[in-house]
Amino acid sequence: MIKYILTSFFLLFLISSKGQLVVSQTGTVAQWVQNILTGTGVSVSNVTYTGDLQSIAKFTTGANATTLGMTDGLILCTGNATQVAGAASTFASTSTSGGSDPLLANLITFTINDAAILEFDFVPLSDTVKFKYIFGSEEYPEFSLSSFNDVFGFFISGYNPSGGMYTNQNVALLPGTSTAVSIANINNGTWGTGPCVNCSYYVNNSASPYVAYDAYTTPLYATFLVVPCFTYHIKLVIGDASDAIFDSGVFLEANSFSSNTVNLSTTTTNSIDTMAIEGCNNAIVRIQIPYITPVDKVLYYATSGDAINGVDYVYLPGTVTIPAGSDSTSILIEPIIDGINEGLEYIELFVATSSCTYDTLTIYIADNKTLECNLPSDTVLCNSDTMTINPNIVGGYLPYSYTWSTGDTTSTLLSDPSITTTYTLTITDICNTDTFDQIIIYDGSPQIVIIGDSVCSNDTAHISAV
Structure with missing residues (x-):
């Protein structure tokens, strides 16, 4: 041989x-x-x-x-x-x-x-x-x-x-x-x-x-x-x-x-960013094995980083289970909105992929950007003048949705009021955060007042504009 x-x-x-x-x-x-x-x-x-x-x-x-x-x-x-x-x-x-x-x-x-x-x-x-x-x-x-x-x-x-x-x-x-x-x-x-x-x-x-x-x-x-x-x-x-x-x-x-090894990947609940956002965008850590497990498979993990477990995000217990009959599970990381300007924070996630190996992922958490809406100053329009009301929006996360007090949902509004009118715009971003602003447009057309109700030949009439 x-x-x-x-x-x-x-x-x-x-x-x-x-x-x-x-x-x-x-x-x-x-x-x-x-x-x-x-x-x-x-x-x-x-x-x-x-x-x-x-x-x-x-x-x-x-x-x-x-x-x-x-x-x-x-x-x-x-x-x-x-x-x-x-x-x-x-x-x-x-x-x-x-x-x-x-x-x-x-x-x-x-x-x-x-x-x-x-x-x-x-x-x-x-x-x-x-x-x-x-x-x-x-x-x-x-x-x-x-x-x-x-x-x-x-x-x-x-x-x-x-x-x-x-x-x-x-x-x-x-x-x-x-x-x-x-x-x-x-x-x-x-x-x-x-x-x-x-x-x-x-x-x-x-x-x-x-x-x-x-x-x-x-x-x-x-x-x-x-x-x-x-x-x-x-x-x-x-x-x-x-x-x-x-x-x-x-x-x-x-x-x-x-062998049925663990693979990690990340995504988010919204497509607005690749990172988690306080009160808005959760991070999802997907854990996958190559083939379906016939019994529950318990995995252990640990966290570190400057984002604090249970303070900056909802508490993570350190174990997750791939249920019998499945080949995957996930860990949901939910940042807590605290109104504090902390800058960019991060979580280091360590997942035991076997009894002798582990894998790591880094998840970043951003502050929720304050959403502001500013309409132009109150304005007077005369006669048949019109005005396009164009809001200035700062912060939040795109896309925005627009709700005018008139029922319109466009990003701008054409105004041609016959009387003085107050317009209110409510802005909502993808994080479901909303804010509003108002503008008053006054009707500046002159009003004619006639004193008396008749004029005889060769008499004089007085007309006042108010």
């Missing part, structure tokens, strides 16, 4: 492209694991590969995702990985230099050949690790119930949070069971016509122009509980059973090997 430590060994360039599935072997296995397979919340080290170099590769489907249910990742197989990128009418079958594996040999009673083994250490930052995979084979459907039942497993070693240790525990299981995923456990009978065994996980690929395997599983998840911040070891291995032909393979989705 040949073993390669792939921290400095570079694979030769090999690439296969048929249809939309593109398989490539450029780079090193260590690079593929670190840069393609690994997602958020885990750190990976000590990557090794044991087996024939042609049995491991990276893949992508481009714009057309075929029927796989994944667009890119790694392939671990019992033959030549580049042959997987072919129509189902082609035949992926290669005898390799890969040998047996004791863990696979413990799963079945038949000889293991062409084994391909990928191993690495990892440190999770949360209490759950999962990754997405698909198992496919040329043994489907003809040899579904025979001794030529190719086998694979994902074996975990490390601390079991329920007590004791995981020691090469297989986590490639049918969902919700302790049954290993295999050809015998997922198939539609010897000729694809039944009887059906877990057919909800079975995909007939016999007419596909993209992937050579005659059938494969639906996308499945390997999920297991861990103790955050401790080192674990995983061994991913696949082998031919009984013979060294009719290849099988496992697709591992890119960035899916991850």
Whole structure:
């Protein structure tokens, strides 16, 4: 058996492209694991590969995702990985230099050949690790119930949070069971016509122009509980059973090997500013994990800064819960309006993202700007004169709304009163703060008063304007 430590060994360039599935072997296995397979919340080290170099590769489907249910990742197989990128009418079958594996040999009673083994250490930052995979084979459907039942497993070693240790525990299981995923456990009978065994996980690929395997599983998840911040070891291995032909393979989705780590982001209740504002704009700290938690997940946080908890903003208790069945929650920061000119204040929020890591966010709090409305001075209009009343508004936060005593809601008002009139304008900003001002416009038109009610010929009349 040949073993390669792939921290400095570079694979030769090999690439296969048929249809939309593109398989490539450029780079090193260590690079593929670190840069393609690994997602958020885990750190990976000590990557090794044991087996024939042609049995491991990276893949992508481009714009057309075929029927796989994944667009890119790694392939671990019992033959030549580049042959997987072919129509189902082609035949992926290669005898390799890969040998047996004791863990696979413990799963079945038949000889293991062409084994391909990928191993690495990892440190999770949360209490759950999962990754997405698909198992496919040329043994489907003809040899579904025979001794030529190719086998694979994902074996975990490390601390079991329920007590004791995981020691090469297989986590490639049918969902919700302790049954290993295999050809015998997922198939539609010897000729694809039944009887059906877990057919909800079975995909007939016999007419596909993209992937050579005659059938494969639906996308499945390997999920297991861990103790955050401790080192674990995983061994991913696949082998031919009984013979060294009719290849099988496992697709591992890119960035899916991850733990349920916490990600932070901020927003505000109004779009007026990116910061919180006393009595107006609350800050919302959104806390998200990559996938839904099956139980309540309690997170701890602490605050510091020159803004005082419970004085400058509504008291924050220091814990927040992501409820079971959800993948997010939020912390609402509500600044208290105190009428004191304090200038810009800030809160430093420290959130424990795991038992060994934390993340920080800075939230700024601004004073609420005093809203003022000033109308022009009282004015006299004569005859048919008109006046546009244009207010001068200072402070507050846009947009403003306008309410005139006339019922108008425009930002200015055209005045042409026939009598002396008082106009009142109320201004309201987005913070629902309001203020008002008034203007009196006097009617300055002269009034004619006639003394007496008649004038005779050659008499004189007196007319007074008041």
